Amino acid sequence: MPSQPTFSEQYPWPNERGYFGPYGGRYVPETLIAPLEELEEAYHSARSDPNFLQSYRDLLRHYVGRPTPLSYAARLSQICGGAQIWLKREDLAHTGAHKINNALGQALLAQRMGKRRLIAETGAGQHGVATATAAALLGLECTIYMGTEDMRRQAPNVLRMRLLGAQVRPVDAGSCTLKDAVNEALRDWALNVHESYYLLGSALGPHPYPLIVRDFQRIIGQEAREQILAQAGRLPDVLIACVGGGSNAIGLFHAFLDDPVEMIGVEAGGEGIASGRHAARFADPQKGRLGVLHGVKTFVLQDEYGQIASTHSISAGLDYPAIGPEHALLRELGRARYTVASDQEALEAFGALCRYEGIIPALESAHAVAHAMALAPTLPPEKIILVNLSGRGDKDLDTVANIFKEENDELTH
Amino acid sequence: MSLHTREAGATAIGKAFQHAKQEGRPALITYLTLGYPSPQASLPLVLALEQGGAEIIELGVPFSDPLADGPIIQRASYTALCAGTTPPLCLELVARLRQQGLQVPVILMGYYNPILSYGIESYTARCAEVGVAGLIVPDLPLEEAAPLQAACQQVGIALIFLVTPTSDEKRIAQLAAQTEGFLYVVSRLGTTGPQQRPMEELEDYIATIRHYAHTPLALGFGIAKPQQAQALRGLVDGLIVGSALVECASKGPQVLAETVSSFRRALSQTETIK
Numbered sequence: 001m002p003s004q005p006t007f008s009e010q011y012p013w014p015n016e017r018g019y020f021g022p023y024g025g026r027y028v029p030e031t032l033i034a035p036l037e038e039l040e041e042a043y044h045s046a047r048s049d050p051n052f053l054q055s056y057r058d059l060l061r062h063y064v065g066r067p068t069p070l071s072y073a074a075r076l077s078q079i080c081g082g083a084q085i086w087l088k089r090e091d092l093a094h095t096g097a098h099k100i101n102n103a104l105g106q107a108l109l110a111q112r113m114g115k116r117r118l119i120a121e122t123g124a125g126q127h128g129v130a131t132a133t134a135a136a137l138l139g140l141e142c143t144i145y146m147g148t149e150d151m152r153r154q155a156p157n158v159l160r161m162r163l164l165g166a167q168v169r170p171v172d173a174g175s176c177t178l179k180d181a182v183n184e185a186l187r188d189w190a191l192n193v194h195e196s197y198y199l200l201g202s203a204l205g206p207h208p209y210p211l212i213v214r215d216f217q218r219i220i221g222q223e224a225r226e227q228i229l230a231q232a233g234r235l236p237d238v239l240i241a242c243v244g245g246g247s248n249a250i251g252l253f254h255a256f257l258d259d260p261v262e263m264i265g266v267e268a269g270g271e272g273i274a275s276g277r278h279a280a281r282f283a284d285p286q287k288g289r290l291g292v293l294h295g296v297k298t299f300v301l302q303d304e305y306g307q308i309a310s311t312h313s314i315s316a317g318l319d320y321p322a323i324g325p326e327h328a329l330l331r332e333l334g335r336a337r338y339t340v341a342s343d344q345e346a347l348e349a350f351g352a353l354c355r356y357e358g359i360i361p362a363l364e365s366a367h368a369v370a371h372a373m374a375l376a377p378t379l380p381p382e383k384i385i386l387v388n389l390s391g392r393g394d395k396d397l398d399t400v401a402n403i404f405k406e407e408n409d410e411l412t413h
Numbered sequence: 414m415s416l417h418t419r420e421a422g423a424t425a426i427g428k429a430f431q432h433a434k435q436e437g438r439p440a441l442i443t444y445l446t447l448g449y450p451s452p453q454a455s456l457p458l459v460l461a462l463e464q465g466g467a468e469i470i471e472l473g474v475p476f477s478d479p480l481a482d483g484p485i486i487q488r489a490s491y492t493a494l495c496a497g498t499t500p501p502l503c504l505e506l507v508a509r510l511r512q513q514g515l516q517v518p519v520i521l522m523g524y525y526n527p528i529l530s531y532g533i534e535s536y537t538a539r540c541a542e543v544g545v546a547g548l549i550v551p552d553l554p555l556e557e558a559a560p561l562q563a564a565c566q567q568v569g570i571a572l573i574f575l576v577t578p579t580s581d582e583k584r585i586a587q588l589a590a591q592t593e594g595f596l597y598v599v600s601r602l603g604t605t606g607p608q609q610r611p612m613e614e615l616e617d618y619i620a621t622i623r624h625y626a627h628t629p630l631a632l633g634f635g636i637a638k639p640q641q642a643q644a645l646r647g648l649v650d651g652l653i654v655g656s657a658l659v660e661c662a663s664k665g666p667q668v669l670a671e672t673v674s675s676f677r678r679a680l681s682q683t684e685t686i687k
Contacts, residue, residue, distance in 0.1 A: 017556065027525060027552050029481040030588070031602060034579040173487065174477065183480045190481070191603035191610060193579060292526045292552070293478065305499045306530025307477040 006258040013329060018207020021332060023325035026206040028295045032186070035193045040208045042113045047215065052112065059104050060219065063137065064094045066101075068220075070227035070386075075356040076373070083379035085372050086236065087389045088224045090248065091361060097391030098220060098248045099130035099201060105216035107134035110197035117141040117196040121185040123150055123178030123244070124317030124364060125157025126391055127201030132166035134199075142166040145184040149176040150316045157395050175310040178244075178320045182294050202245025203324035206295030210325055217251025220388060225255045228386060236386035238262045238375065242367040243338065244279070244317050246324035248390035253336060262337075264375075265327060266367045268313035269340030279311035281323040282331060282338045291322075298325045314343040314399065315363035317391075341370035347403060349373055350393065362391035363399065421569035422546035423628075425518040426594035429468045430629040430650050438680045439646055442631055443467040443673055444522065444655035445662060446489040447506055448475055448498025455493075459510055461666035462658070463517050465673025470515075471549065471653065474503045474523030481524075481551040483606025485656040500527045500536070508543040518546035520573065520594075525553045528561065537564040547571035547594045555587055562591070575599050576622055578613045589625035595651060596626055600634045606656040607637050619648050639679035646680050 013020040026036060046052040060066040069092060073085040090098035103120075110118060118135050121144070122128030128144040135142035144161050148170045151158050161168050174180040182205075189198040203213045228236055239256060241249035243265035253263045270278030281288040281299040287309050291300035301309040301321040313319040330336035341349070346363055349370035353361050361369060365388070372387045379385070393400070433440035443462045448455050462470050475490035475498050482490070500523070507519055521540065528536050528550065540548065547570055553561060555574065565572040571594030576585055578601060589596055598619065600612040612635060622630060633653030636642055642652050654676055661672045 025557055026554065027557055028554060029551050029577075030554055030575045031577040031579050031599065033554050033584070034581060173491075179478065183478050186480045187483075187604050193602060289530070291529055294480070295552075300526070302526065302530060304530070305501070306527035307494065308526070 007335065008257045011257065013326065014207060014211050018211070020210070020326045020329040023298045023328040024207060024210060025297050026295060027292045027297065028206050029190060031190045031193065032206070035189070036206055036208070038113070042109060043208055043212055046109055046112055052108065056105055056108055059108070060101065064100050064104065066093065066219065067223040067227070068092050070224055070231060072231070073357050076352060077376065079352070079356055080373050080376040082377040082381060083237070083375070083383035083385050084381065085376055086228065086232070086384060086386045087359070088220060088252065088386060090220060090388060090390045091359065091365070091392035095126070095130050095133050096394065097126040097130065097362065098217060098251060099127040100133065101219055101251070102201065102213050102216040102247060103127065103130035103134045103199060106197070106199045106212065107131070107138050107140065110140065110199065111138050113197065115195060115197035117143065117192070118199050119143050119185050119188050119192070119196050120199045120201060121145045121178060121181035122201065123181070123319060124315065124362065125150070125154040125161065125395060126317060126362070128166070128168070129157050129160045129164070131199050131201070132161040132164035135166060136164045143188065144168045145171050145181040145188070147171045147176040147178060147181050150178065150181070153399050154316055154395050155398065177311070177316065179308065186294065201247065203247045203250045203326060204245040204294065204296060204322060210296070213247050214250045214254065214326065217247050218254045220248065220251035221253060221255030224252060224386060228384065232384060234384070235259050236261055236384040237379070238264060238383070238385045239388070240264045240266060240368045240372050240375070240385060241388040242266045242318060242364050242390060243323060243327060244268070244320050244364065245322070246327045248388050250324060250326055252388045253330070257335065263330070263335065264371060265336055265338040266371045267338060267340045268315060268318035268367060269342040269345070270312040270314070272342055273340065277312035278340070279313045279319050279321065280340045281321070283340045293322045296322065296325055298328050299323050314346060315367065317362070317364040318367065339371055341367040345370040347400070350400065359389070360393040361389055362393045363396045365390045422518070422571040423593045425546045426469060426571055427629070429518055430595065433468060434650065436681065439649055440468045440631070440651040441466060441673070441677050441680055442469040442471055442651050442653040443658055444471040444473065444653060446473040446475055446486060446493055446659055447503045448493030448496060449489040449659070449662065450492055451496040452498055452502055452506060456506065456510060456513065457666040458662050458669055460513060460515060461670040462673055463515055465670035466677030467517060467673055469518050469520060469651070471520045471522050471655070472503070472507070474500055474521055474527065476524040476527055479524060481604055483604040483656060485606050485659050489659045500531050504539050504543050507545060511544045519544065520547040520549060521545050522549040522551065525550050533560055534564045537561070537568050537570055540570055541568035545570060547573050549573045549575070549597060551575065555591060573597055578602055578618065582621060585622055586625045589622065589627065592628055595629040595631045596622065597653070598622060598630050598632045598649060600632055600636070603634070605634055607635065615645070615648055639675045642676050643679040643682065652680065
C-alpha cells in the first residue's frame with residue numbers, strides 16, 4: 001500500500017510568485033522590483049553553492065556558538081505542575097537572540113552580491129545588533145533604522161549598534177516603532193539600490209524575504225529536533241514560540257512539519273484584545289484583516305478605512321501590525337494555531353523564568369513562556385512542551401525595572 | 414450605472430496631452446494631497462491648480478504608511494489623516510470639485526491597502542461615478558495588478574503604471590504595453606520630493622521608453638522649479654510637479670495658482686528663465 005504523503009510533500013510554498021497559498025507576493029514600488037529579482041536570483045544561486053553553505057555553517061559554529069543548548073526547565077515545570085517544559089536556548093547565541101542566524105546568512109549573501117552597505121530596520125534592537133555585528137565581521141557599512149519610541153525603551157541596544165560601527169538613524173514618524181522603521185529602510189533602499197543590501201529581519205516583506213529568512217532560521221528547529229530526541233528520547237508534543245513577524249517561530253516549526261507535533265504561535269496581547277492596545281493580528285477579528293503592508297499580503301491590523309493601526313506591546317519586537325505570510329497559511333491549513341499572551345502574563349513569565357531557572361528572557365520570548373506556563377498544568381507529566389527562548393532579556397531591564405518600580409516600589413530599593 | 418464607456422478615462426487624459434502637443438509643449442500635471450491641510454481647505458487649493466493652468470490633476474489619497482513618498486508628502490498625508498481624511502471622503506471631495514466646476518482630468522494616487530479595504534470593485538465604481546479618469550497605485554506592481562486592472566477596465570478608468578531607472582528593457586516593454594492614459598516616467602531612484610539624487614541620464618532612458626510606448630510619457634519625481642521644467646520640456650509629453658506644490662499649498666490658493674502658472678509659462682516659453 002502506498003504510504004500517505006507527508007505534510008511537506010503537499011506543501012509547495014512559496015510558489016514562484018512568492019505566495020504561501022493566498023498570502024505573500026511582492027507589493028512594492030517599481031523601483032524595488034529589479035533589486036528583488038536580483039536578490040531572488042542571487043539567493044537561489046547561493047543556496048545551491050556548497051562553498052556558500054559551508055561558510056555559513058562555519059560562522060554558525062565558530063562565531064555564533066551553535067548549536068545552542070536545549071535545556072529542561074525542571075523547576076519551572078515543577079512549579080507549573082503537569083507537562084515538562086524544555087527551552088531552546090537562542091538567548092545563548094552570539095548577540096543574544098536568534099536574529100544572528102538570519103543576519104549572518106543574508107550578510108554573506110550581500111557580500112557575494114558585491115554590495116558594500118547593509119540597511120536594516122529594528123524594533124527591539126536585536127535584529128539591528130545582529131546586522132551591525134555581521135557588518136563588522138564582514139567589513140560592510142551598516143545603517144539601522146529604529147523608531148524613536150523603540151530607541152527609548154531599548155537604549156542598551158542602540159549603544160551596542162553604535163559600538164559595532166553602525167549608524168543608527170532615528171525614525172520620528174507615525175507610531176515611532178518598527179513599522180515606521182521599515183518604511184524608512186525601504187525608502188533608503190529605493191534611493192541606494194545599486195550599492196546597498198536591505199537586510200530584512202523577519203519572515204515578512206516582499207518575496208523572497210519570507211523564504212530567505214525562514215531558510216536561515218530553520219537551523220533552530222533542526223537542532224531542537226535532534227536534541228530533544230537525544231535528550232528526552234522522543235519528539236515533543238507541543239512547540240511554542242512568540243510571533244511578531246514570525247521568524248523565530250517559523251524557524252522552530254519547519255523541522256517538525258511532518259511530525260505529530262502541535263505548533264502554537266503566541267502574539268502580543270498587550271493590554272487585552274478588548275482594549276484595542278495590542279499587536280494580535282489573528283486574535284482581533286475586527287482590526288486584523290487581510291491587507292497589504294510592506295510588500296506582502298497577509299493579516300494586517302488596520303482601521304475600517306485600511307489605514308494601518310497603531311499597535312502596542314510591552315515588547316518592542318512584537319509591536320508590529322502584520323504577521324509573516326507563512327504563518328497565515330499554516331493557520332489556515334490548521335497546521336499551527338495562534339494564541340495571545342498579555343503584557344502582564346509576559347511579565348509574570350519573565351519573573352518566573354528568572355527566579356526558577358536563572359534565565360533572564362527577552363520580553364518577546366516571555367510571551368511564549370507565558371503560554372507554556374498556562375498550558376503545562378492542563379497536560380500530564382509525560383508530555384513535552386518545547387519553547388523557543390528566542391532571546392535574552394538584558395535589553396529589557398530598564399522596561400522591567402520601571403514597571404516593577406511603579407507596581408511595587410520596595411523591589412527597586 | 415455609470416455613463417462612462419470603457420475608454421472614458423484614458424480618452425480624457427489623451428485629450429489633455431493632445432491639446433498641449435498642439436501648442437508645442439508638454440502638458441502640466443500637478444499633484445496635491447487630498448484633505449491637506451484639511452478636507453475643506455483642500456478644495457480651493459485643487460481649484461487653484463486648474464486656475465494656474467494645470468491640465469491634469471493628480472490627487473493623493475492619504476495613507477498611514479506612504480513608503481514611496483518623501484518627507485513633504487509624508488507630512489501632508491499625516492496632516493490630512495489627522496484632519497479626518499478617509500478614502501470615501503476623498504471620493505466625495507472629487508465629486509464636490511466637479512460640482513464646483515473643475516474641468517480637467519483627475520487622477521487619484523493612492524496606496525493599495527485602502528483600496529483593498531474599500532473593496533476593489535466598489536472603489537473603481539465610485540471613482541467612475543465621481544469622474545476620476547485614472548489611478549496610480551505606487552505599491553502595486555504589474556505582477557499583482559490584474560484584479561485592479563480588470564475592475565478599472567470595467568468602468569473605464571485608466572490604470573497608470575510607473576517606469577523607473579531600475580526597470581530593464583523587458584519590463585519597460587511590459588509596463589508600456591499595460592499602462593493606460595500615459596506612462597509615468599520616474600526621473601531617478603528614491604522617493605518623491607526635492608532631489609536626493611541627481612536625475613538619471615534622461616536622453617537614453619527616455620529614448621528606450623519611447624521605443625515601446627503607445628501612450629504619452631510624463632516625467633516626475635524631483636521637478637521643483639520652473640527652470641527645471643523648462644529644461645526638460647523637449648524630452649517628454651508631460652511633466653509632473655508634486656512636492657513643490659504641496660509645500661506651496663500652505664501659502665494659500667492665490668500663491669499656489671501663481672506658482673502653477675509659473676510652471677505653465679516655463680513650458681510655453683522658449684527663452685531661458687532666470
